Amino acid sequence: MNNLPLYFDYAATTPVDERVIEVMVKCLGKAGNFGNPASNSHVYGQQARHSVELARRQVAGLVAADAEQIVWTSGATESNNLALKGIAQSRAGQGGHIITSRIEHKAVLDTVGQLEHAGFSVTYLAPDAQGLITPQAVKAALQDDTFLVSLMLVNNELGTLNDVVGIGEQVRHHGALLHVDAAQAVGKVAIELASWPVDLMSFSAHKVYGPKGIGALYVGPRARGQLHAQIHGGGHESGLRSGTLATHQIAAMGAAFALAGEVFEEETTRIRGLQQQLLAHLVQIPQLRLNGCRDQRIPHTLSLTFASADFNRQALAQVLAFSSTSACNSASTAASHVLLALGHDAESARQTIRLSLGRYTTGQDIERAAQAIKDNVCAPAFWAVARE
Missing domain, CATH: 3.40.640.10 (Type I PLP-dependent aspartate aminotransferase-like (Major domain))
Structure with a gap:
């Protein structure tokens, strides 16, 4: 398995x-x-x-x-x-x-x-x-x-x-x-x-x-x-x-x-749909921040900052393979230089994850990822109230 x-x-x-x-x-x-x-x-x-x-x-x-x-x-x-x-x-x-x-x-x-x-x-x-x-x-x-x-x-x-x-x-x-x-x-x-x-x-x-x-x-x-x-x-x-x-x-x-040239149109359209599917779930999370321009971007990569103090990075990493910064910087404990340049402080940079979608990402993957993020970002009390 x-x-x-x-x-x-x-x-x-x-x-x-x-x-x-x-x-x-x-x-x-x-x-x-x-x-x-x-x-x-x-x-x-x-x-x-x-x-x-x-x-x-x-x-x-x-x-x-x-x-x-x-x-x-x-x-x-x-x-x-x-x-x-x-x-x-x-x-x-x-x-x-x-x-x-x-x-x-x-x-x-x-x-x-x-x-x-x-x-x-x-x-x-x-x-x-x-x-x-x-x-x-x-x-x-x-x-x-x-x-x-x-x-x-x-x-x-x-x-x-x-x-x-x-x-x-x-x-x-x-x-x-x-x-x-x-x-x-x-x-x-x-x-x-x-x-x-x-x-x-x-x-x-x-x-x-x-x-x-x-x-x-x-x-x-x-x-x-x-x-x-x-x-x-x-x-x-x-x-x-x-x-x-x-x-x-x-x-x-x-x-x-x-x-890549042969599948460009089809793949871009499909991944854009997956991104929209993911964001439709994540928009429910309070004080979630999408970093960077909402329009002038590719649909494949999302940088998300969670303000919730209940963000459990280690638990989320058991379910999702994601990054906080570029792969070449991931071994460092320093905050992302990109996020710092964008105006984040070190703490909010550490509350940020990068999710990137690709050729083998499925709609089922998106549903499971969205649920995992909700489970590990938001306090259970919030979701109990939100679902009533």
């Missing part, structure tokens, strides 16, 4: 889709497509290269980019590092100004922190009351020497959706580059890099029902000549990221992105 809690942490990671696993397994073992994609002198390498380039086209297809603009990495963290450090390195000895926000993923914040330590100046924008970074805020922060802006498309804790097109227009008019962390957005938001004023965009497979350990960076034409490699040793990926390509992971990422 499966006694595991219900999974409501899809923003942390997703299980690999069985259809993706089939593609991945075909690139393993002696009978599989195991060759080195860089070995062009024989059929094993040529077949592996074919799989890699098919996957590159599949990833590019989901985000409306050209295949040659996709660079393989080990995940969104490496993609963020390559984008930020790679552009900053082109300004060696010049310095300059970078704009980011206080609610970015630590893969961006820590990287920008390293650049700040190296002598670059940084502006950390605060979100507005809706948890958004607006084009107006970015415009006001631009300086004569601003060369790079890095902001996420979808916030990993709140689920809020930034207007990166409006932001990009301001950044491009200024002459700077825009990097967007889209790890939480792919498969949930329609992305059109062919027309968006975005120069660099980071992706991760394991947020889209693909395997961990593989990601990609979109490098647009304005950034291509300025981006410096951070890993050297063979000149792979047009010299931007050396290392033997992991055919099985790359093929799986391509399959996951292709599948």
Whole structure:
């Protein structure tokens, strides 16, 4: 009997889709497509290269980019590092100004922190009351020497959706580059890099029902000549990221992105319905706070703060697998930097949970989750009165 809690942490990671696993397994073992994609002198390498380039086209297809603009990495963290450090390195000895926000993923914040330590100046924008970074805020922060802006498309804790097109227009008019962390957005938001004023965009497979350990960076034409490699040793990926390509992971990422495009409309509609079903139950809880904009968001992720002193986190965790913050911060006892930037104090941040829905969430899961939350958040006396 499966006694595991219900999974409501899809923003942390997703299980690999069985259809993706089939593609991945075909690139393993002696009978599989195991060759080195860089070995062009024989059929094993040529077949592996074919799989890699098919996957590159599949990833590019989901985000409306050209295949040659996709660079393989080990995940969104490496993609963020390559984008930020790679552009900053082109300004060696010049310095300059970078704009980011206080609610970015630590893969961006820590990287920008390293650049700040190296002598670059940084502006950390605060979100507005809706948890958004607006084009107006970015415009006001631009300086004569601003060369790079890095902001996420979808916030990993709140689920809020930034207007990166409006932001990009301001950044491009200024002459700077825009990097967007889209790890939480792919498969949930329609992305059109062919027309968006975005120069660099980071992706991760394991947020889209693909395997961990593989990601990609979109490098647009304005950034291509300025981006410096951070890993050297063979000149792979047009010299931007050396290392033997992991055919099985790359093929799986391509399959996951292709599948995400096929099910996008249906899946988004279904998950929006599940979110509404959950909120219809939770609205009964007194002093419940939904963090972030109610409208400018994806339906997959909810950040909920419970004011009730009867909130029993440990008991709830026996029934639901959820997060309080991003997975990379969960080992820390510190309050979420995102919630603190949004105006929470440490206590209310600790009274907050993140619920994220995904491909395998069912209506029955929603009903069980709603009841578990009610049972572990509200005092029994309240519900006895409420049900009379």
